[in-house]
Amino acid sequence: LFYRSCVKPHSYWKNRGVLQGKSVWMFGENWKLLLGQESFAESVQRIYNKFANVRYFGTYQFNTPVLVIKDPELIKQITIKDFEHFVDHRMWVPETTDEMWTHNLFSLKGEEWKEMRAFLSPAFTGRKMRSMFTLMNDASKHFIQYLEGKNETMLELDFKDFFTRYSCDIIATTGFGVEVDSLKYPNNEFFRMATEAGKLTGIKMAVFFVSFFLPNFILKMLNVKIFSTRVSQFVTKLVDETIRTREEKNIVRPDMIHLMMEARKGKHEYDLVDEDDNDGAFASLKNSSPNLNQKMPKMEITNNMIAAQALIFIVGGLETVAVLARFMAYELAVHQDIQEKLRNEINETLEGLENNVTYEAIHKMKYMDMVVTETLRRWPSGLALERICTKEYTIPPKKAGEKELLIEEGTLLWIPVIGLHYDPEYFSNPEKMDPERFNDENKNKINKDAYLPFGQGPRLCIGNRYALLETKVIFFHILKTFKIVPVEKSSIPIKIVKNSFILDGHNFKFGLKKL
């Protein structure tokens, strides 16, 4: 049994004529990560750089054979052109043990995923973002008022905590219509549950490792879950109560719960002609929505289904946005010239707006978009993408030495995003924070299939525009009021946390100097 499950799998790629590196029985390529010797980001980069001049190679995550795809053209083929062969993400736990996880958009498979994506997509169009903008703008202004209320010319701030609270309040108000004010009430229940849901520690970390080793039927017997019962019950109750109150009192609010309720009633325009689809933001250009939106989903959308989506929006949107924002604050503190240029754009934008920024005005800010886009290149929280081969697929030979490769159904594929983002072939001088890569002149020279902060193809992050908007809005308000500066406690250059699967730094303490 040991041989079959822990030794034999490690020659899977060799036996198929695919290049593979040294792999340790049971642990594959992951032992350094397990021993805390490298961060997940370093691990992905090390694996990416293992073989030069190849389009793909084999590796092992513990005992699971994984095909690593390096070539942008092949990535495009897998994520877009031949998507029908690679529809699913990995599910991690058996379908029945944790329905809040397995019924969410990220985990749903095949036809069910397509229907759910079609059901949810209308809630994330440019037009819907415009209506959510007011909620985001109000929450941002509230955060700035809080800081101004401290009445200090120089404020020292933990940006990690600050942006996690901001991101949480935005999800609470735009998702559920709940005003939680996480700065004033730091221990509010929504914040506690949201941060607990998103953390990969304790039991969840154990599940993560165990799922690599144990077969599904044992995971089922052990009733292994991703979300704690406490978190699942909290979100289910919140969704149930919100829906009931809205129906009883006919409340209409431009948030996600409302949009999902409308979609359930069939009140969405399923012909998604979205005038903002080509909004020019580089990071969201990949919004190649498939033809999913033309028909109403057939599946019955229950309150529990809505709750599962609400929970993945919390998990998918909380930490990712907080990571982007704290690394952007770090870059702006270190690169005062970039910060100054961005502030000039903000001041120019404000001219004629009587201090009231609009969705359209934020949308038109080119330099803001360049700074956020470059921050996402340097610090992509989705370090690697995964796809499961759902229908046998053949990669024809292209380079010298390659043979035809048949990918079996069920094979796990890995796209090492951070490796591509730091590959000098696609981004010259990759260690440099340089927003000019994405200016009008240069952005067309970039290989778009090598820039993947939100993934690519029909499975692209559904919240990408939402995340960009919420980040731009808060920086707009911070920079028009304050200057972000390094302080004695700042850690420059930033030290990356080793024992975390999430891209993170050790210390995000910076100063805010009143302008």
Ligand code: HEM
């Ligand atoms: C900077 C912020 C964010 C980053 C970097 C990010 C990144 C990603 C990535 C890399 C994926 C996988 C895409 C793929 O497999 O091709 C993904 C999927 C997803 N994200 Fe995000 N995300 C962010 C914000 C958000 C927000 C704000 C939400 C919700 C409000 C969200 C909800 C989701 C969902 C539901 C999926 C699964 C989509 C599907 O499988 O159809 N994300 N995200």
